[in-house]
Amino acid sequence: MINLLINILILLFVPFLMTGVIKKTKAFWAGRKGVSIWQPMWDFMRLIKKDSVVSRTTSWVFKFAPVAGFASIIFAAFFVPLAGGKAIIDIPFAFIIFSYVLGFGKFFSLISALDTGSSFEGMGASREACFSTIVEPAFFIAMASIAALSQNYTFDGFKMILGNAGGYGYLIIALAAITLFIMLLIEGCRVPVDDPTTHLELTMIHEVMILDNSGVDLGLITWGSAIKMLLFEALIANLLIPASLGGWETLVAFLAIIFALAILIGTVEASVARFRMTHVFEFIFIMSITALIILALTTYRIYGG
Amino acid sequence: MNWIITENNKKINALDIPTVSIDEIKSDVEKMKMRVIGFFGKQEFENVRLYVVMADDKIGKIYVTSSIFPPSVKSYESFTQTIPAFHIFEREFYEEFGIKPLNHPWLKPVRINQDKYPFFEMKGEDIHEVAVGPIHAGVIEPGHFRFMCQGEKVYDLEIMLGYQHRGAEEIFLKNPKYNNRLAESVCGDSVIGYNMAYSQLMELLSDTTISNKAQIIRRIALEMERIAIHIGDMGAIAGDMAYLMGASIFGITRTLVINTMLEISGSRFGRGLINVGGVNFDIDEKMSDKITAMLDDVAKTVDRTTKIMLKTPSCISRMERTGVVSMETAKALGAVGMAARSSGVDIDTRFDFNDKWYTSLDVVKPFKATGDVHSRFKLRYKEIKQSMQIVKKLLAKLKDYKEEPIKTTPNGVISPNSFAISMTEGWRGEIVHIAITGANSELLRYKMKDPSFNNWYMLAMAVRNNGVSDFPLCNKSFNLSYCGNDL
Numbered sequence: 001m002i003n004l005l006i007n008i009l010i011l012l013f014v015p016f017l018m019t020g021v022i023k024k025t026k027a028f029w030a031g032r033k034g035v036s037i038w039q040p041m042w043d044f045m046r047l048i049k050k051d052s053v054v055s056r057t058t059s060w061v062f063k064f065a066p067v068a069g070f071a072s073i074i075f076a077a078f079f080v081p082l083a084g085g086k087a088i089i090d091i092p093f094a095f096i097i098f099s100y101v102l103g104f105g106k107f108f109s110l111i112s113a114l115d116t117g118s119s120f121e122g123m124g125a126s127r128e129a130c131f132s133t134i135v136e137p138a139f140f141i142a143m144a145s146i147a148a149l150s151q152n153y154t155f156d157g158f159k160m161i162l163g164n165a166g167g168y169g170y171l172i173i174a175l176a177a178i179t180l181f182i183m184l185l186i187e188g189c190r191v192p193v194d195d196p197t198t199h200l201e202l203t204m205i206h207e208v209m210i211l212d213n214s215g216v217d218l219g220l221i222t223w224g225s226a227i228k229m230l231l232f233e234a235l236i237a238n239l240l241i242p243a244s245l246g247g248w249e250t251l252v253a254f255l256a257i258i259f260a261l262a263i264l265i266g267t268v269e270a271s272v273a274r275f276r277m278t279h280v281f282e283f284i285f286i287m288s289i290t291a292l293i294i295l296a297l298t299t300y301r302i303y304g305g
Numbered sequence: 306m307n308w309i310i311t312e313n314n315k316k317i318n319a320l321d322i323p324t325v326s327i328d329e330i331k332s333d334v335e336k337m338k339m340r341v342i343g344f345f346g347k348q349e350f351e352n353v354r355l356y357v358v359m360a361d362d363k364i365g366k367i368y369v370t371s372s373i374f375p376p377s378v379k380s381y382e383s384f385t386q387t388i389p390a391f392h393i394f395e396r397e398f399y400e401e402f403g404i405k406p407l408n409h410p411w412l413k414p415v416r417i418n419q420d421k422y423p424f425f426e427m428k429g430e431d432i433h434e435v436a437v438g439p440i441h442a443g444v445i446e447p448g449h450f451r452f453m454c455q456g457e458k459v460y461d462l463e464i465m466l467g468y469q470h471r472g473a474e475e476i477f478l479k480n481p482k483y484n485n486r487l488a489e490s491v492c493g494d495s496v497i498g499y500n501m502a503y504s505q506l507m508e509l510l511s512d513t514t515i516s517n518k519a520q521i522i523r524r525i526a527l528e529m530e531r532i533a534i535h536i537g538d539m540g541a542i543a544g545d546m547a548y549l550m551g552a553s554i555f556g557i558t559r560t561l562v563i564n565t566m567l568e569i570s571g572s573r574f575g576r577g578l579i580n581v582g583g584v585n586f587d588i589d590e591k592m593s594d595k596i597t598a599m600l601d602d603v604a605k606t607v608d609r610t611t612k613i614m615l616k617t618p619s620c621i622s623r624m625e626r627t628g629v630v631s632m633e634t635a636k637a638l639g640a641v642g643m644a645a646r647s648s649g650v651d652i653d654t655r656f657d658f659n660d661k662w663y664t665s666l667d668v669v670k671p672f673k674a675t676g677d678v679h680s681r682f683k684l685r686y687k688e689i690k691q692s693m694q695i696v697k698k699l700l701a702k703l704k705d706y707k708e709e710p711i712k713t714t715p716n717g718v719i720s721p722n723s724f725a726i727s728m729t730e731g732w733r734g735e736i737v738h739i740a741i742t743g744a745n746s747e748l749l750r751y752k753m754k755d756p757s758f759n760n761w762y763m764l765a766m767a768v769r770n771n772g773v774s775d776f777p778l779c780n781k782s783f784n785l786s787y788c789g790n791d792l
Contacts, residue, residue, distance in 0.1 A: 026549055030549050030553035030554075031553055031554065119433065119434065119435040119436060120435065122433075123457075123773070191549075192619060197547075198547065199441075199442040199443040200777040201441075202776050203545075203774040203775075203777055272548075272617075273543075273546040273547055273548035273617065273619040275622070276622060276774075276775065277774045277775075278457075278772060279622065
């Protein structure tokens with residue numbers, strides 16, 4: 001019960017705080033004072049008070065998509081252990097359902113972008129779909145390898161791999177963390193893959209797909225994408241937190257890792273220019289490479305020498 | 306060859322300009338191998354007189370001739386067929402007077418009638434068109450861009466402008482009294498450049514000689530404008546690459562420069578500084594020290610940030626080989642100013658047309674040759690450094706003329722039947738102002754040419770075969786003016 005409560009509280013507040021921390025970090029590196037770390041939350045409160053403006057050319061898909069996207073992200077969150085405890089729905093092979101539930105939401109956001117009939121939004125949708133196609137196999141290879149290694153196919157069990165992987169444990173954890181971090185940058189639409197603050201329609205990926213959304217819909221989308229980033233950070237935290245820690249210690253470690261990652265994302269954004277669109281693919285392939293190395297190490301560990 | 310030869314900042318008798326047949330002009334122009342800086346008409350009762358102004362950058366001379374089109378003649382063989390640089394001038398002439406250049410490859414509206422704009426079309430399996438604007442997501446001027454793409458690759462970009470057409474040239478005719486406030490409002494980011502060109506022209510026409518001190522202060526302001534805008538643009542380029550540090554630091558640094566301008570003239574962009582007859586604000590010794598200290602401060606920051614950016618692999622990878630315009634293309638299109646120099650076309654009216662305040666300073670004229678975004682970024686940096694040198698040298702020179710007044714009362718009388726031309730190298734490139742007066746000293750024609758007028762097509766060439774997502778970066782590296790083009 002307490003676990004459930006903590007999960008809900010984390011989903012409510014931490015995503016906004018995390019984006020606030022990213023913004024604050026960026027402001028710090030830019031030499032600015034920056035907005036309050038609560039600003040994303042105030043923005044959200046402001047947005048949900050507003051009505052949505054819906055283009056006459058759109059169909060029901062456009063109105064349905066933000067809700068579907070948000071619901072899918074919340075549902076996916078049920079499978080991820082937040083705060084170090086067990087996930088709300090703790091089942092084996094959760095990573096598969098996690099990925100496809102998120103995919104469901106993404107599908108709707110893609111067709112909702114196409115629904116507006118705007119040429120930019122179509123372009124954004126094509127980019128997003130293209131990146132996702134490359135990301136998916138890498139995610140599965142990495143997750144499945146870790147699942148096999150941990151002998152326990154739930155997300156929660158992933159923290160056991162240190163015991164099972166022997167000498168390679170740290171290496172595999174590091175590689176998996178890198179894989180998930182790159183995925184976080186892609187799914188969270190951060191620099192160097194995408195620029196969340198740009199106003200240039202032609203360079204946008206995720207932002208352009210939600211150009212037509214406003215009010216409550218936009219609020220749900222921004223909250224949803226913050227939660228999505230939190231989920232990937234939670235997966236990384238889950239790998240990094242040792243199984244031996246107690247309940248409260250795990251919670252503190254979890255939050256520390258979440259905010260450390262937020263600061264890391266902010267720092268990356270401040271110090272790297274965005275990649276050229278064609279180079280983004282090369283960046284995403286780094287993720288495939290680390291995933292394949294994890295697979296190779298796992299195979300060696302289980303079947304080899 | 307029936308041309309009258311003149312110079313920059315010189316007045317000639319309008320009646321001395323020869324009238325020759327358009328075919329003769331065409332064959333002359335093809336032989337001359339010079340750059341067109343003016344190709345515009347003037348209504349003379351029922352006839353239209355076409356003036357053609359060519360510039361020879363090597364010797365700093367300007368060639369003028371004209372041709373008459375009686376109402377019965379409504380067309381001529383277009384110059385563009387052999388010299389592409391004429392394309393935009395001929396389009397403008399056609400739009401204003403309805404005289405059609407025959408066999409013009411892309412005879413389209415320049416400023417008006419955009420609702421009937423005949424866009425290029427491209428057909429094919431994977432081809433799609435992306436239309437952007439005229440209202441953009443950022444706080445920028447209106448312009449419509451249409452990309453013909455295959456996937457992410459741009460085959461061609463067509464730029465349709467004219468949304469800012471205010472009839473600026475006609476407003477000058479309606480307000481013939483010295484109207485500096487109007488001149489500096491034509492193009493808000495080149496306040497000093499436009500005002501200087503206008504003031505010089507009016508001083509020529511009214512035979513007013515201004516003090517050396519005023520001449521120097523004008524040029525200090527012009528260079529400070531160049532420094533400020535170039536720094537701002539470098540920040541904007543960094544911003545478009547999502548390189549946060551560059552964007553914010555250049556942004557802060559630009560403020561230092563324009564705030565100093567505020568201290569000099571009461572306006573951050575130098576509005577109200579220049580008047581026909583001189584300048585309104587003096588730069589005394591105290592201010593001079595302030596400017597020097599500010600420039601040293603700015604130089605340090607700009608040096609450091611540029612060095613960091615040019616060492617950051619992600620920045621270099623975005624800028625290099627993006628938006629390349631070769632020297633041949635730039636020359637063919639008649640590109641001018643900073644954009645042309647970064648493609649290796651070595652033209653700069655400050656030095657080529659022998660402005661003694663510049664040529665006496667012994668500064669090198671920088672230019673780059675690769676023609677990509679990287680080269681335009683780096684050239685801006687070099688020009689900032691050069692302008693800082695110029696400002697410092699001019700400040701030193703200012704001491705020699707301490708006693709001189711900053712303004713003289715201009716003559717109220719404008720000389721009749723005159724043709725005067727004034728070119729100023731604004732930060733974007735040459736700003737050409739031409740005025741023609743009639744027998745009663747009235748202004749008959751006021752013609753302005755912004756550097757953007759030549760260079761917009763250069764941008765269209767630059768984005769060919771680039772990713773559509775690199776367009777904003779290419780666009781920002783040129784930073785062309787919409788209102789200067791639309792007038």
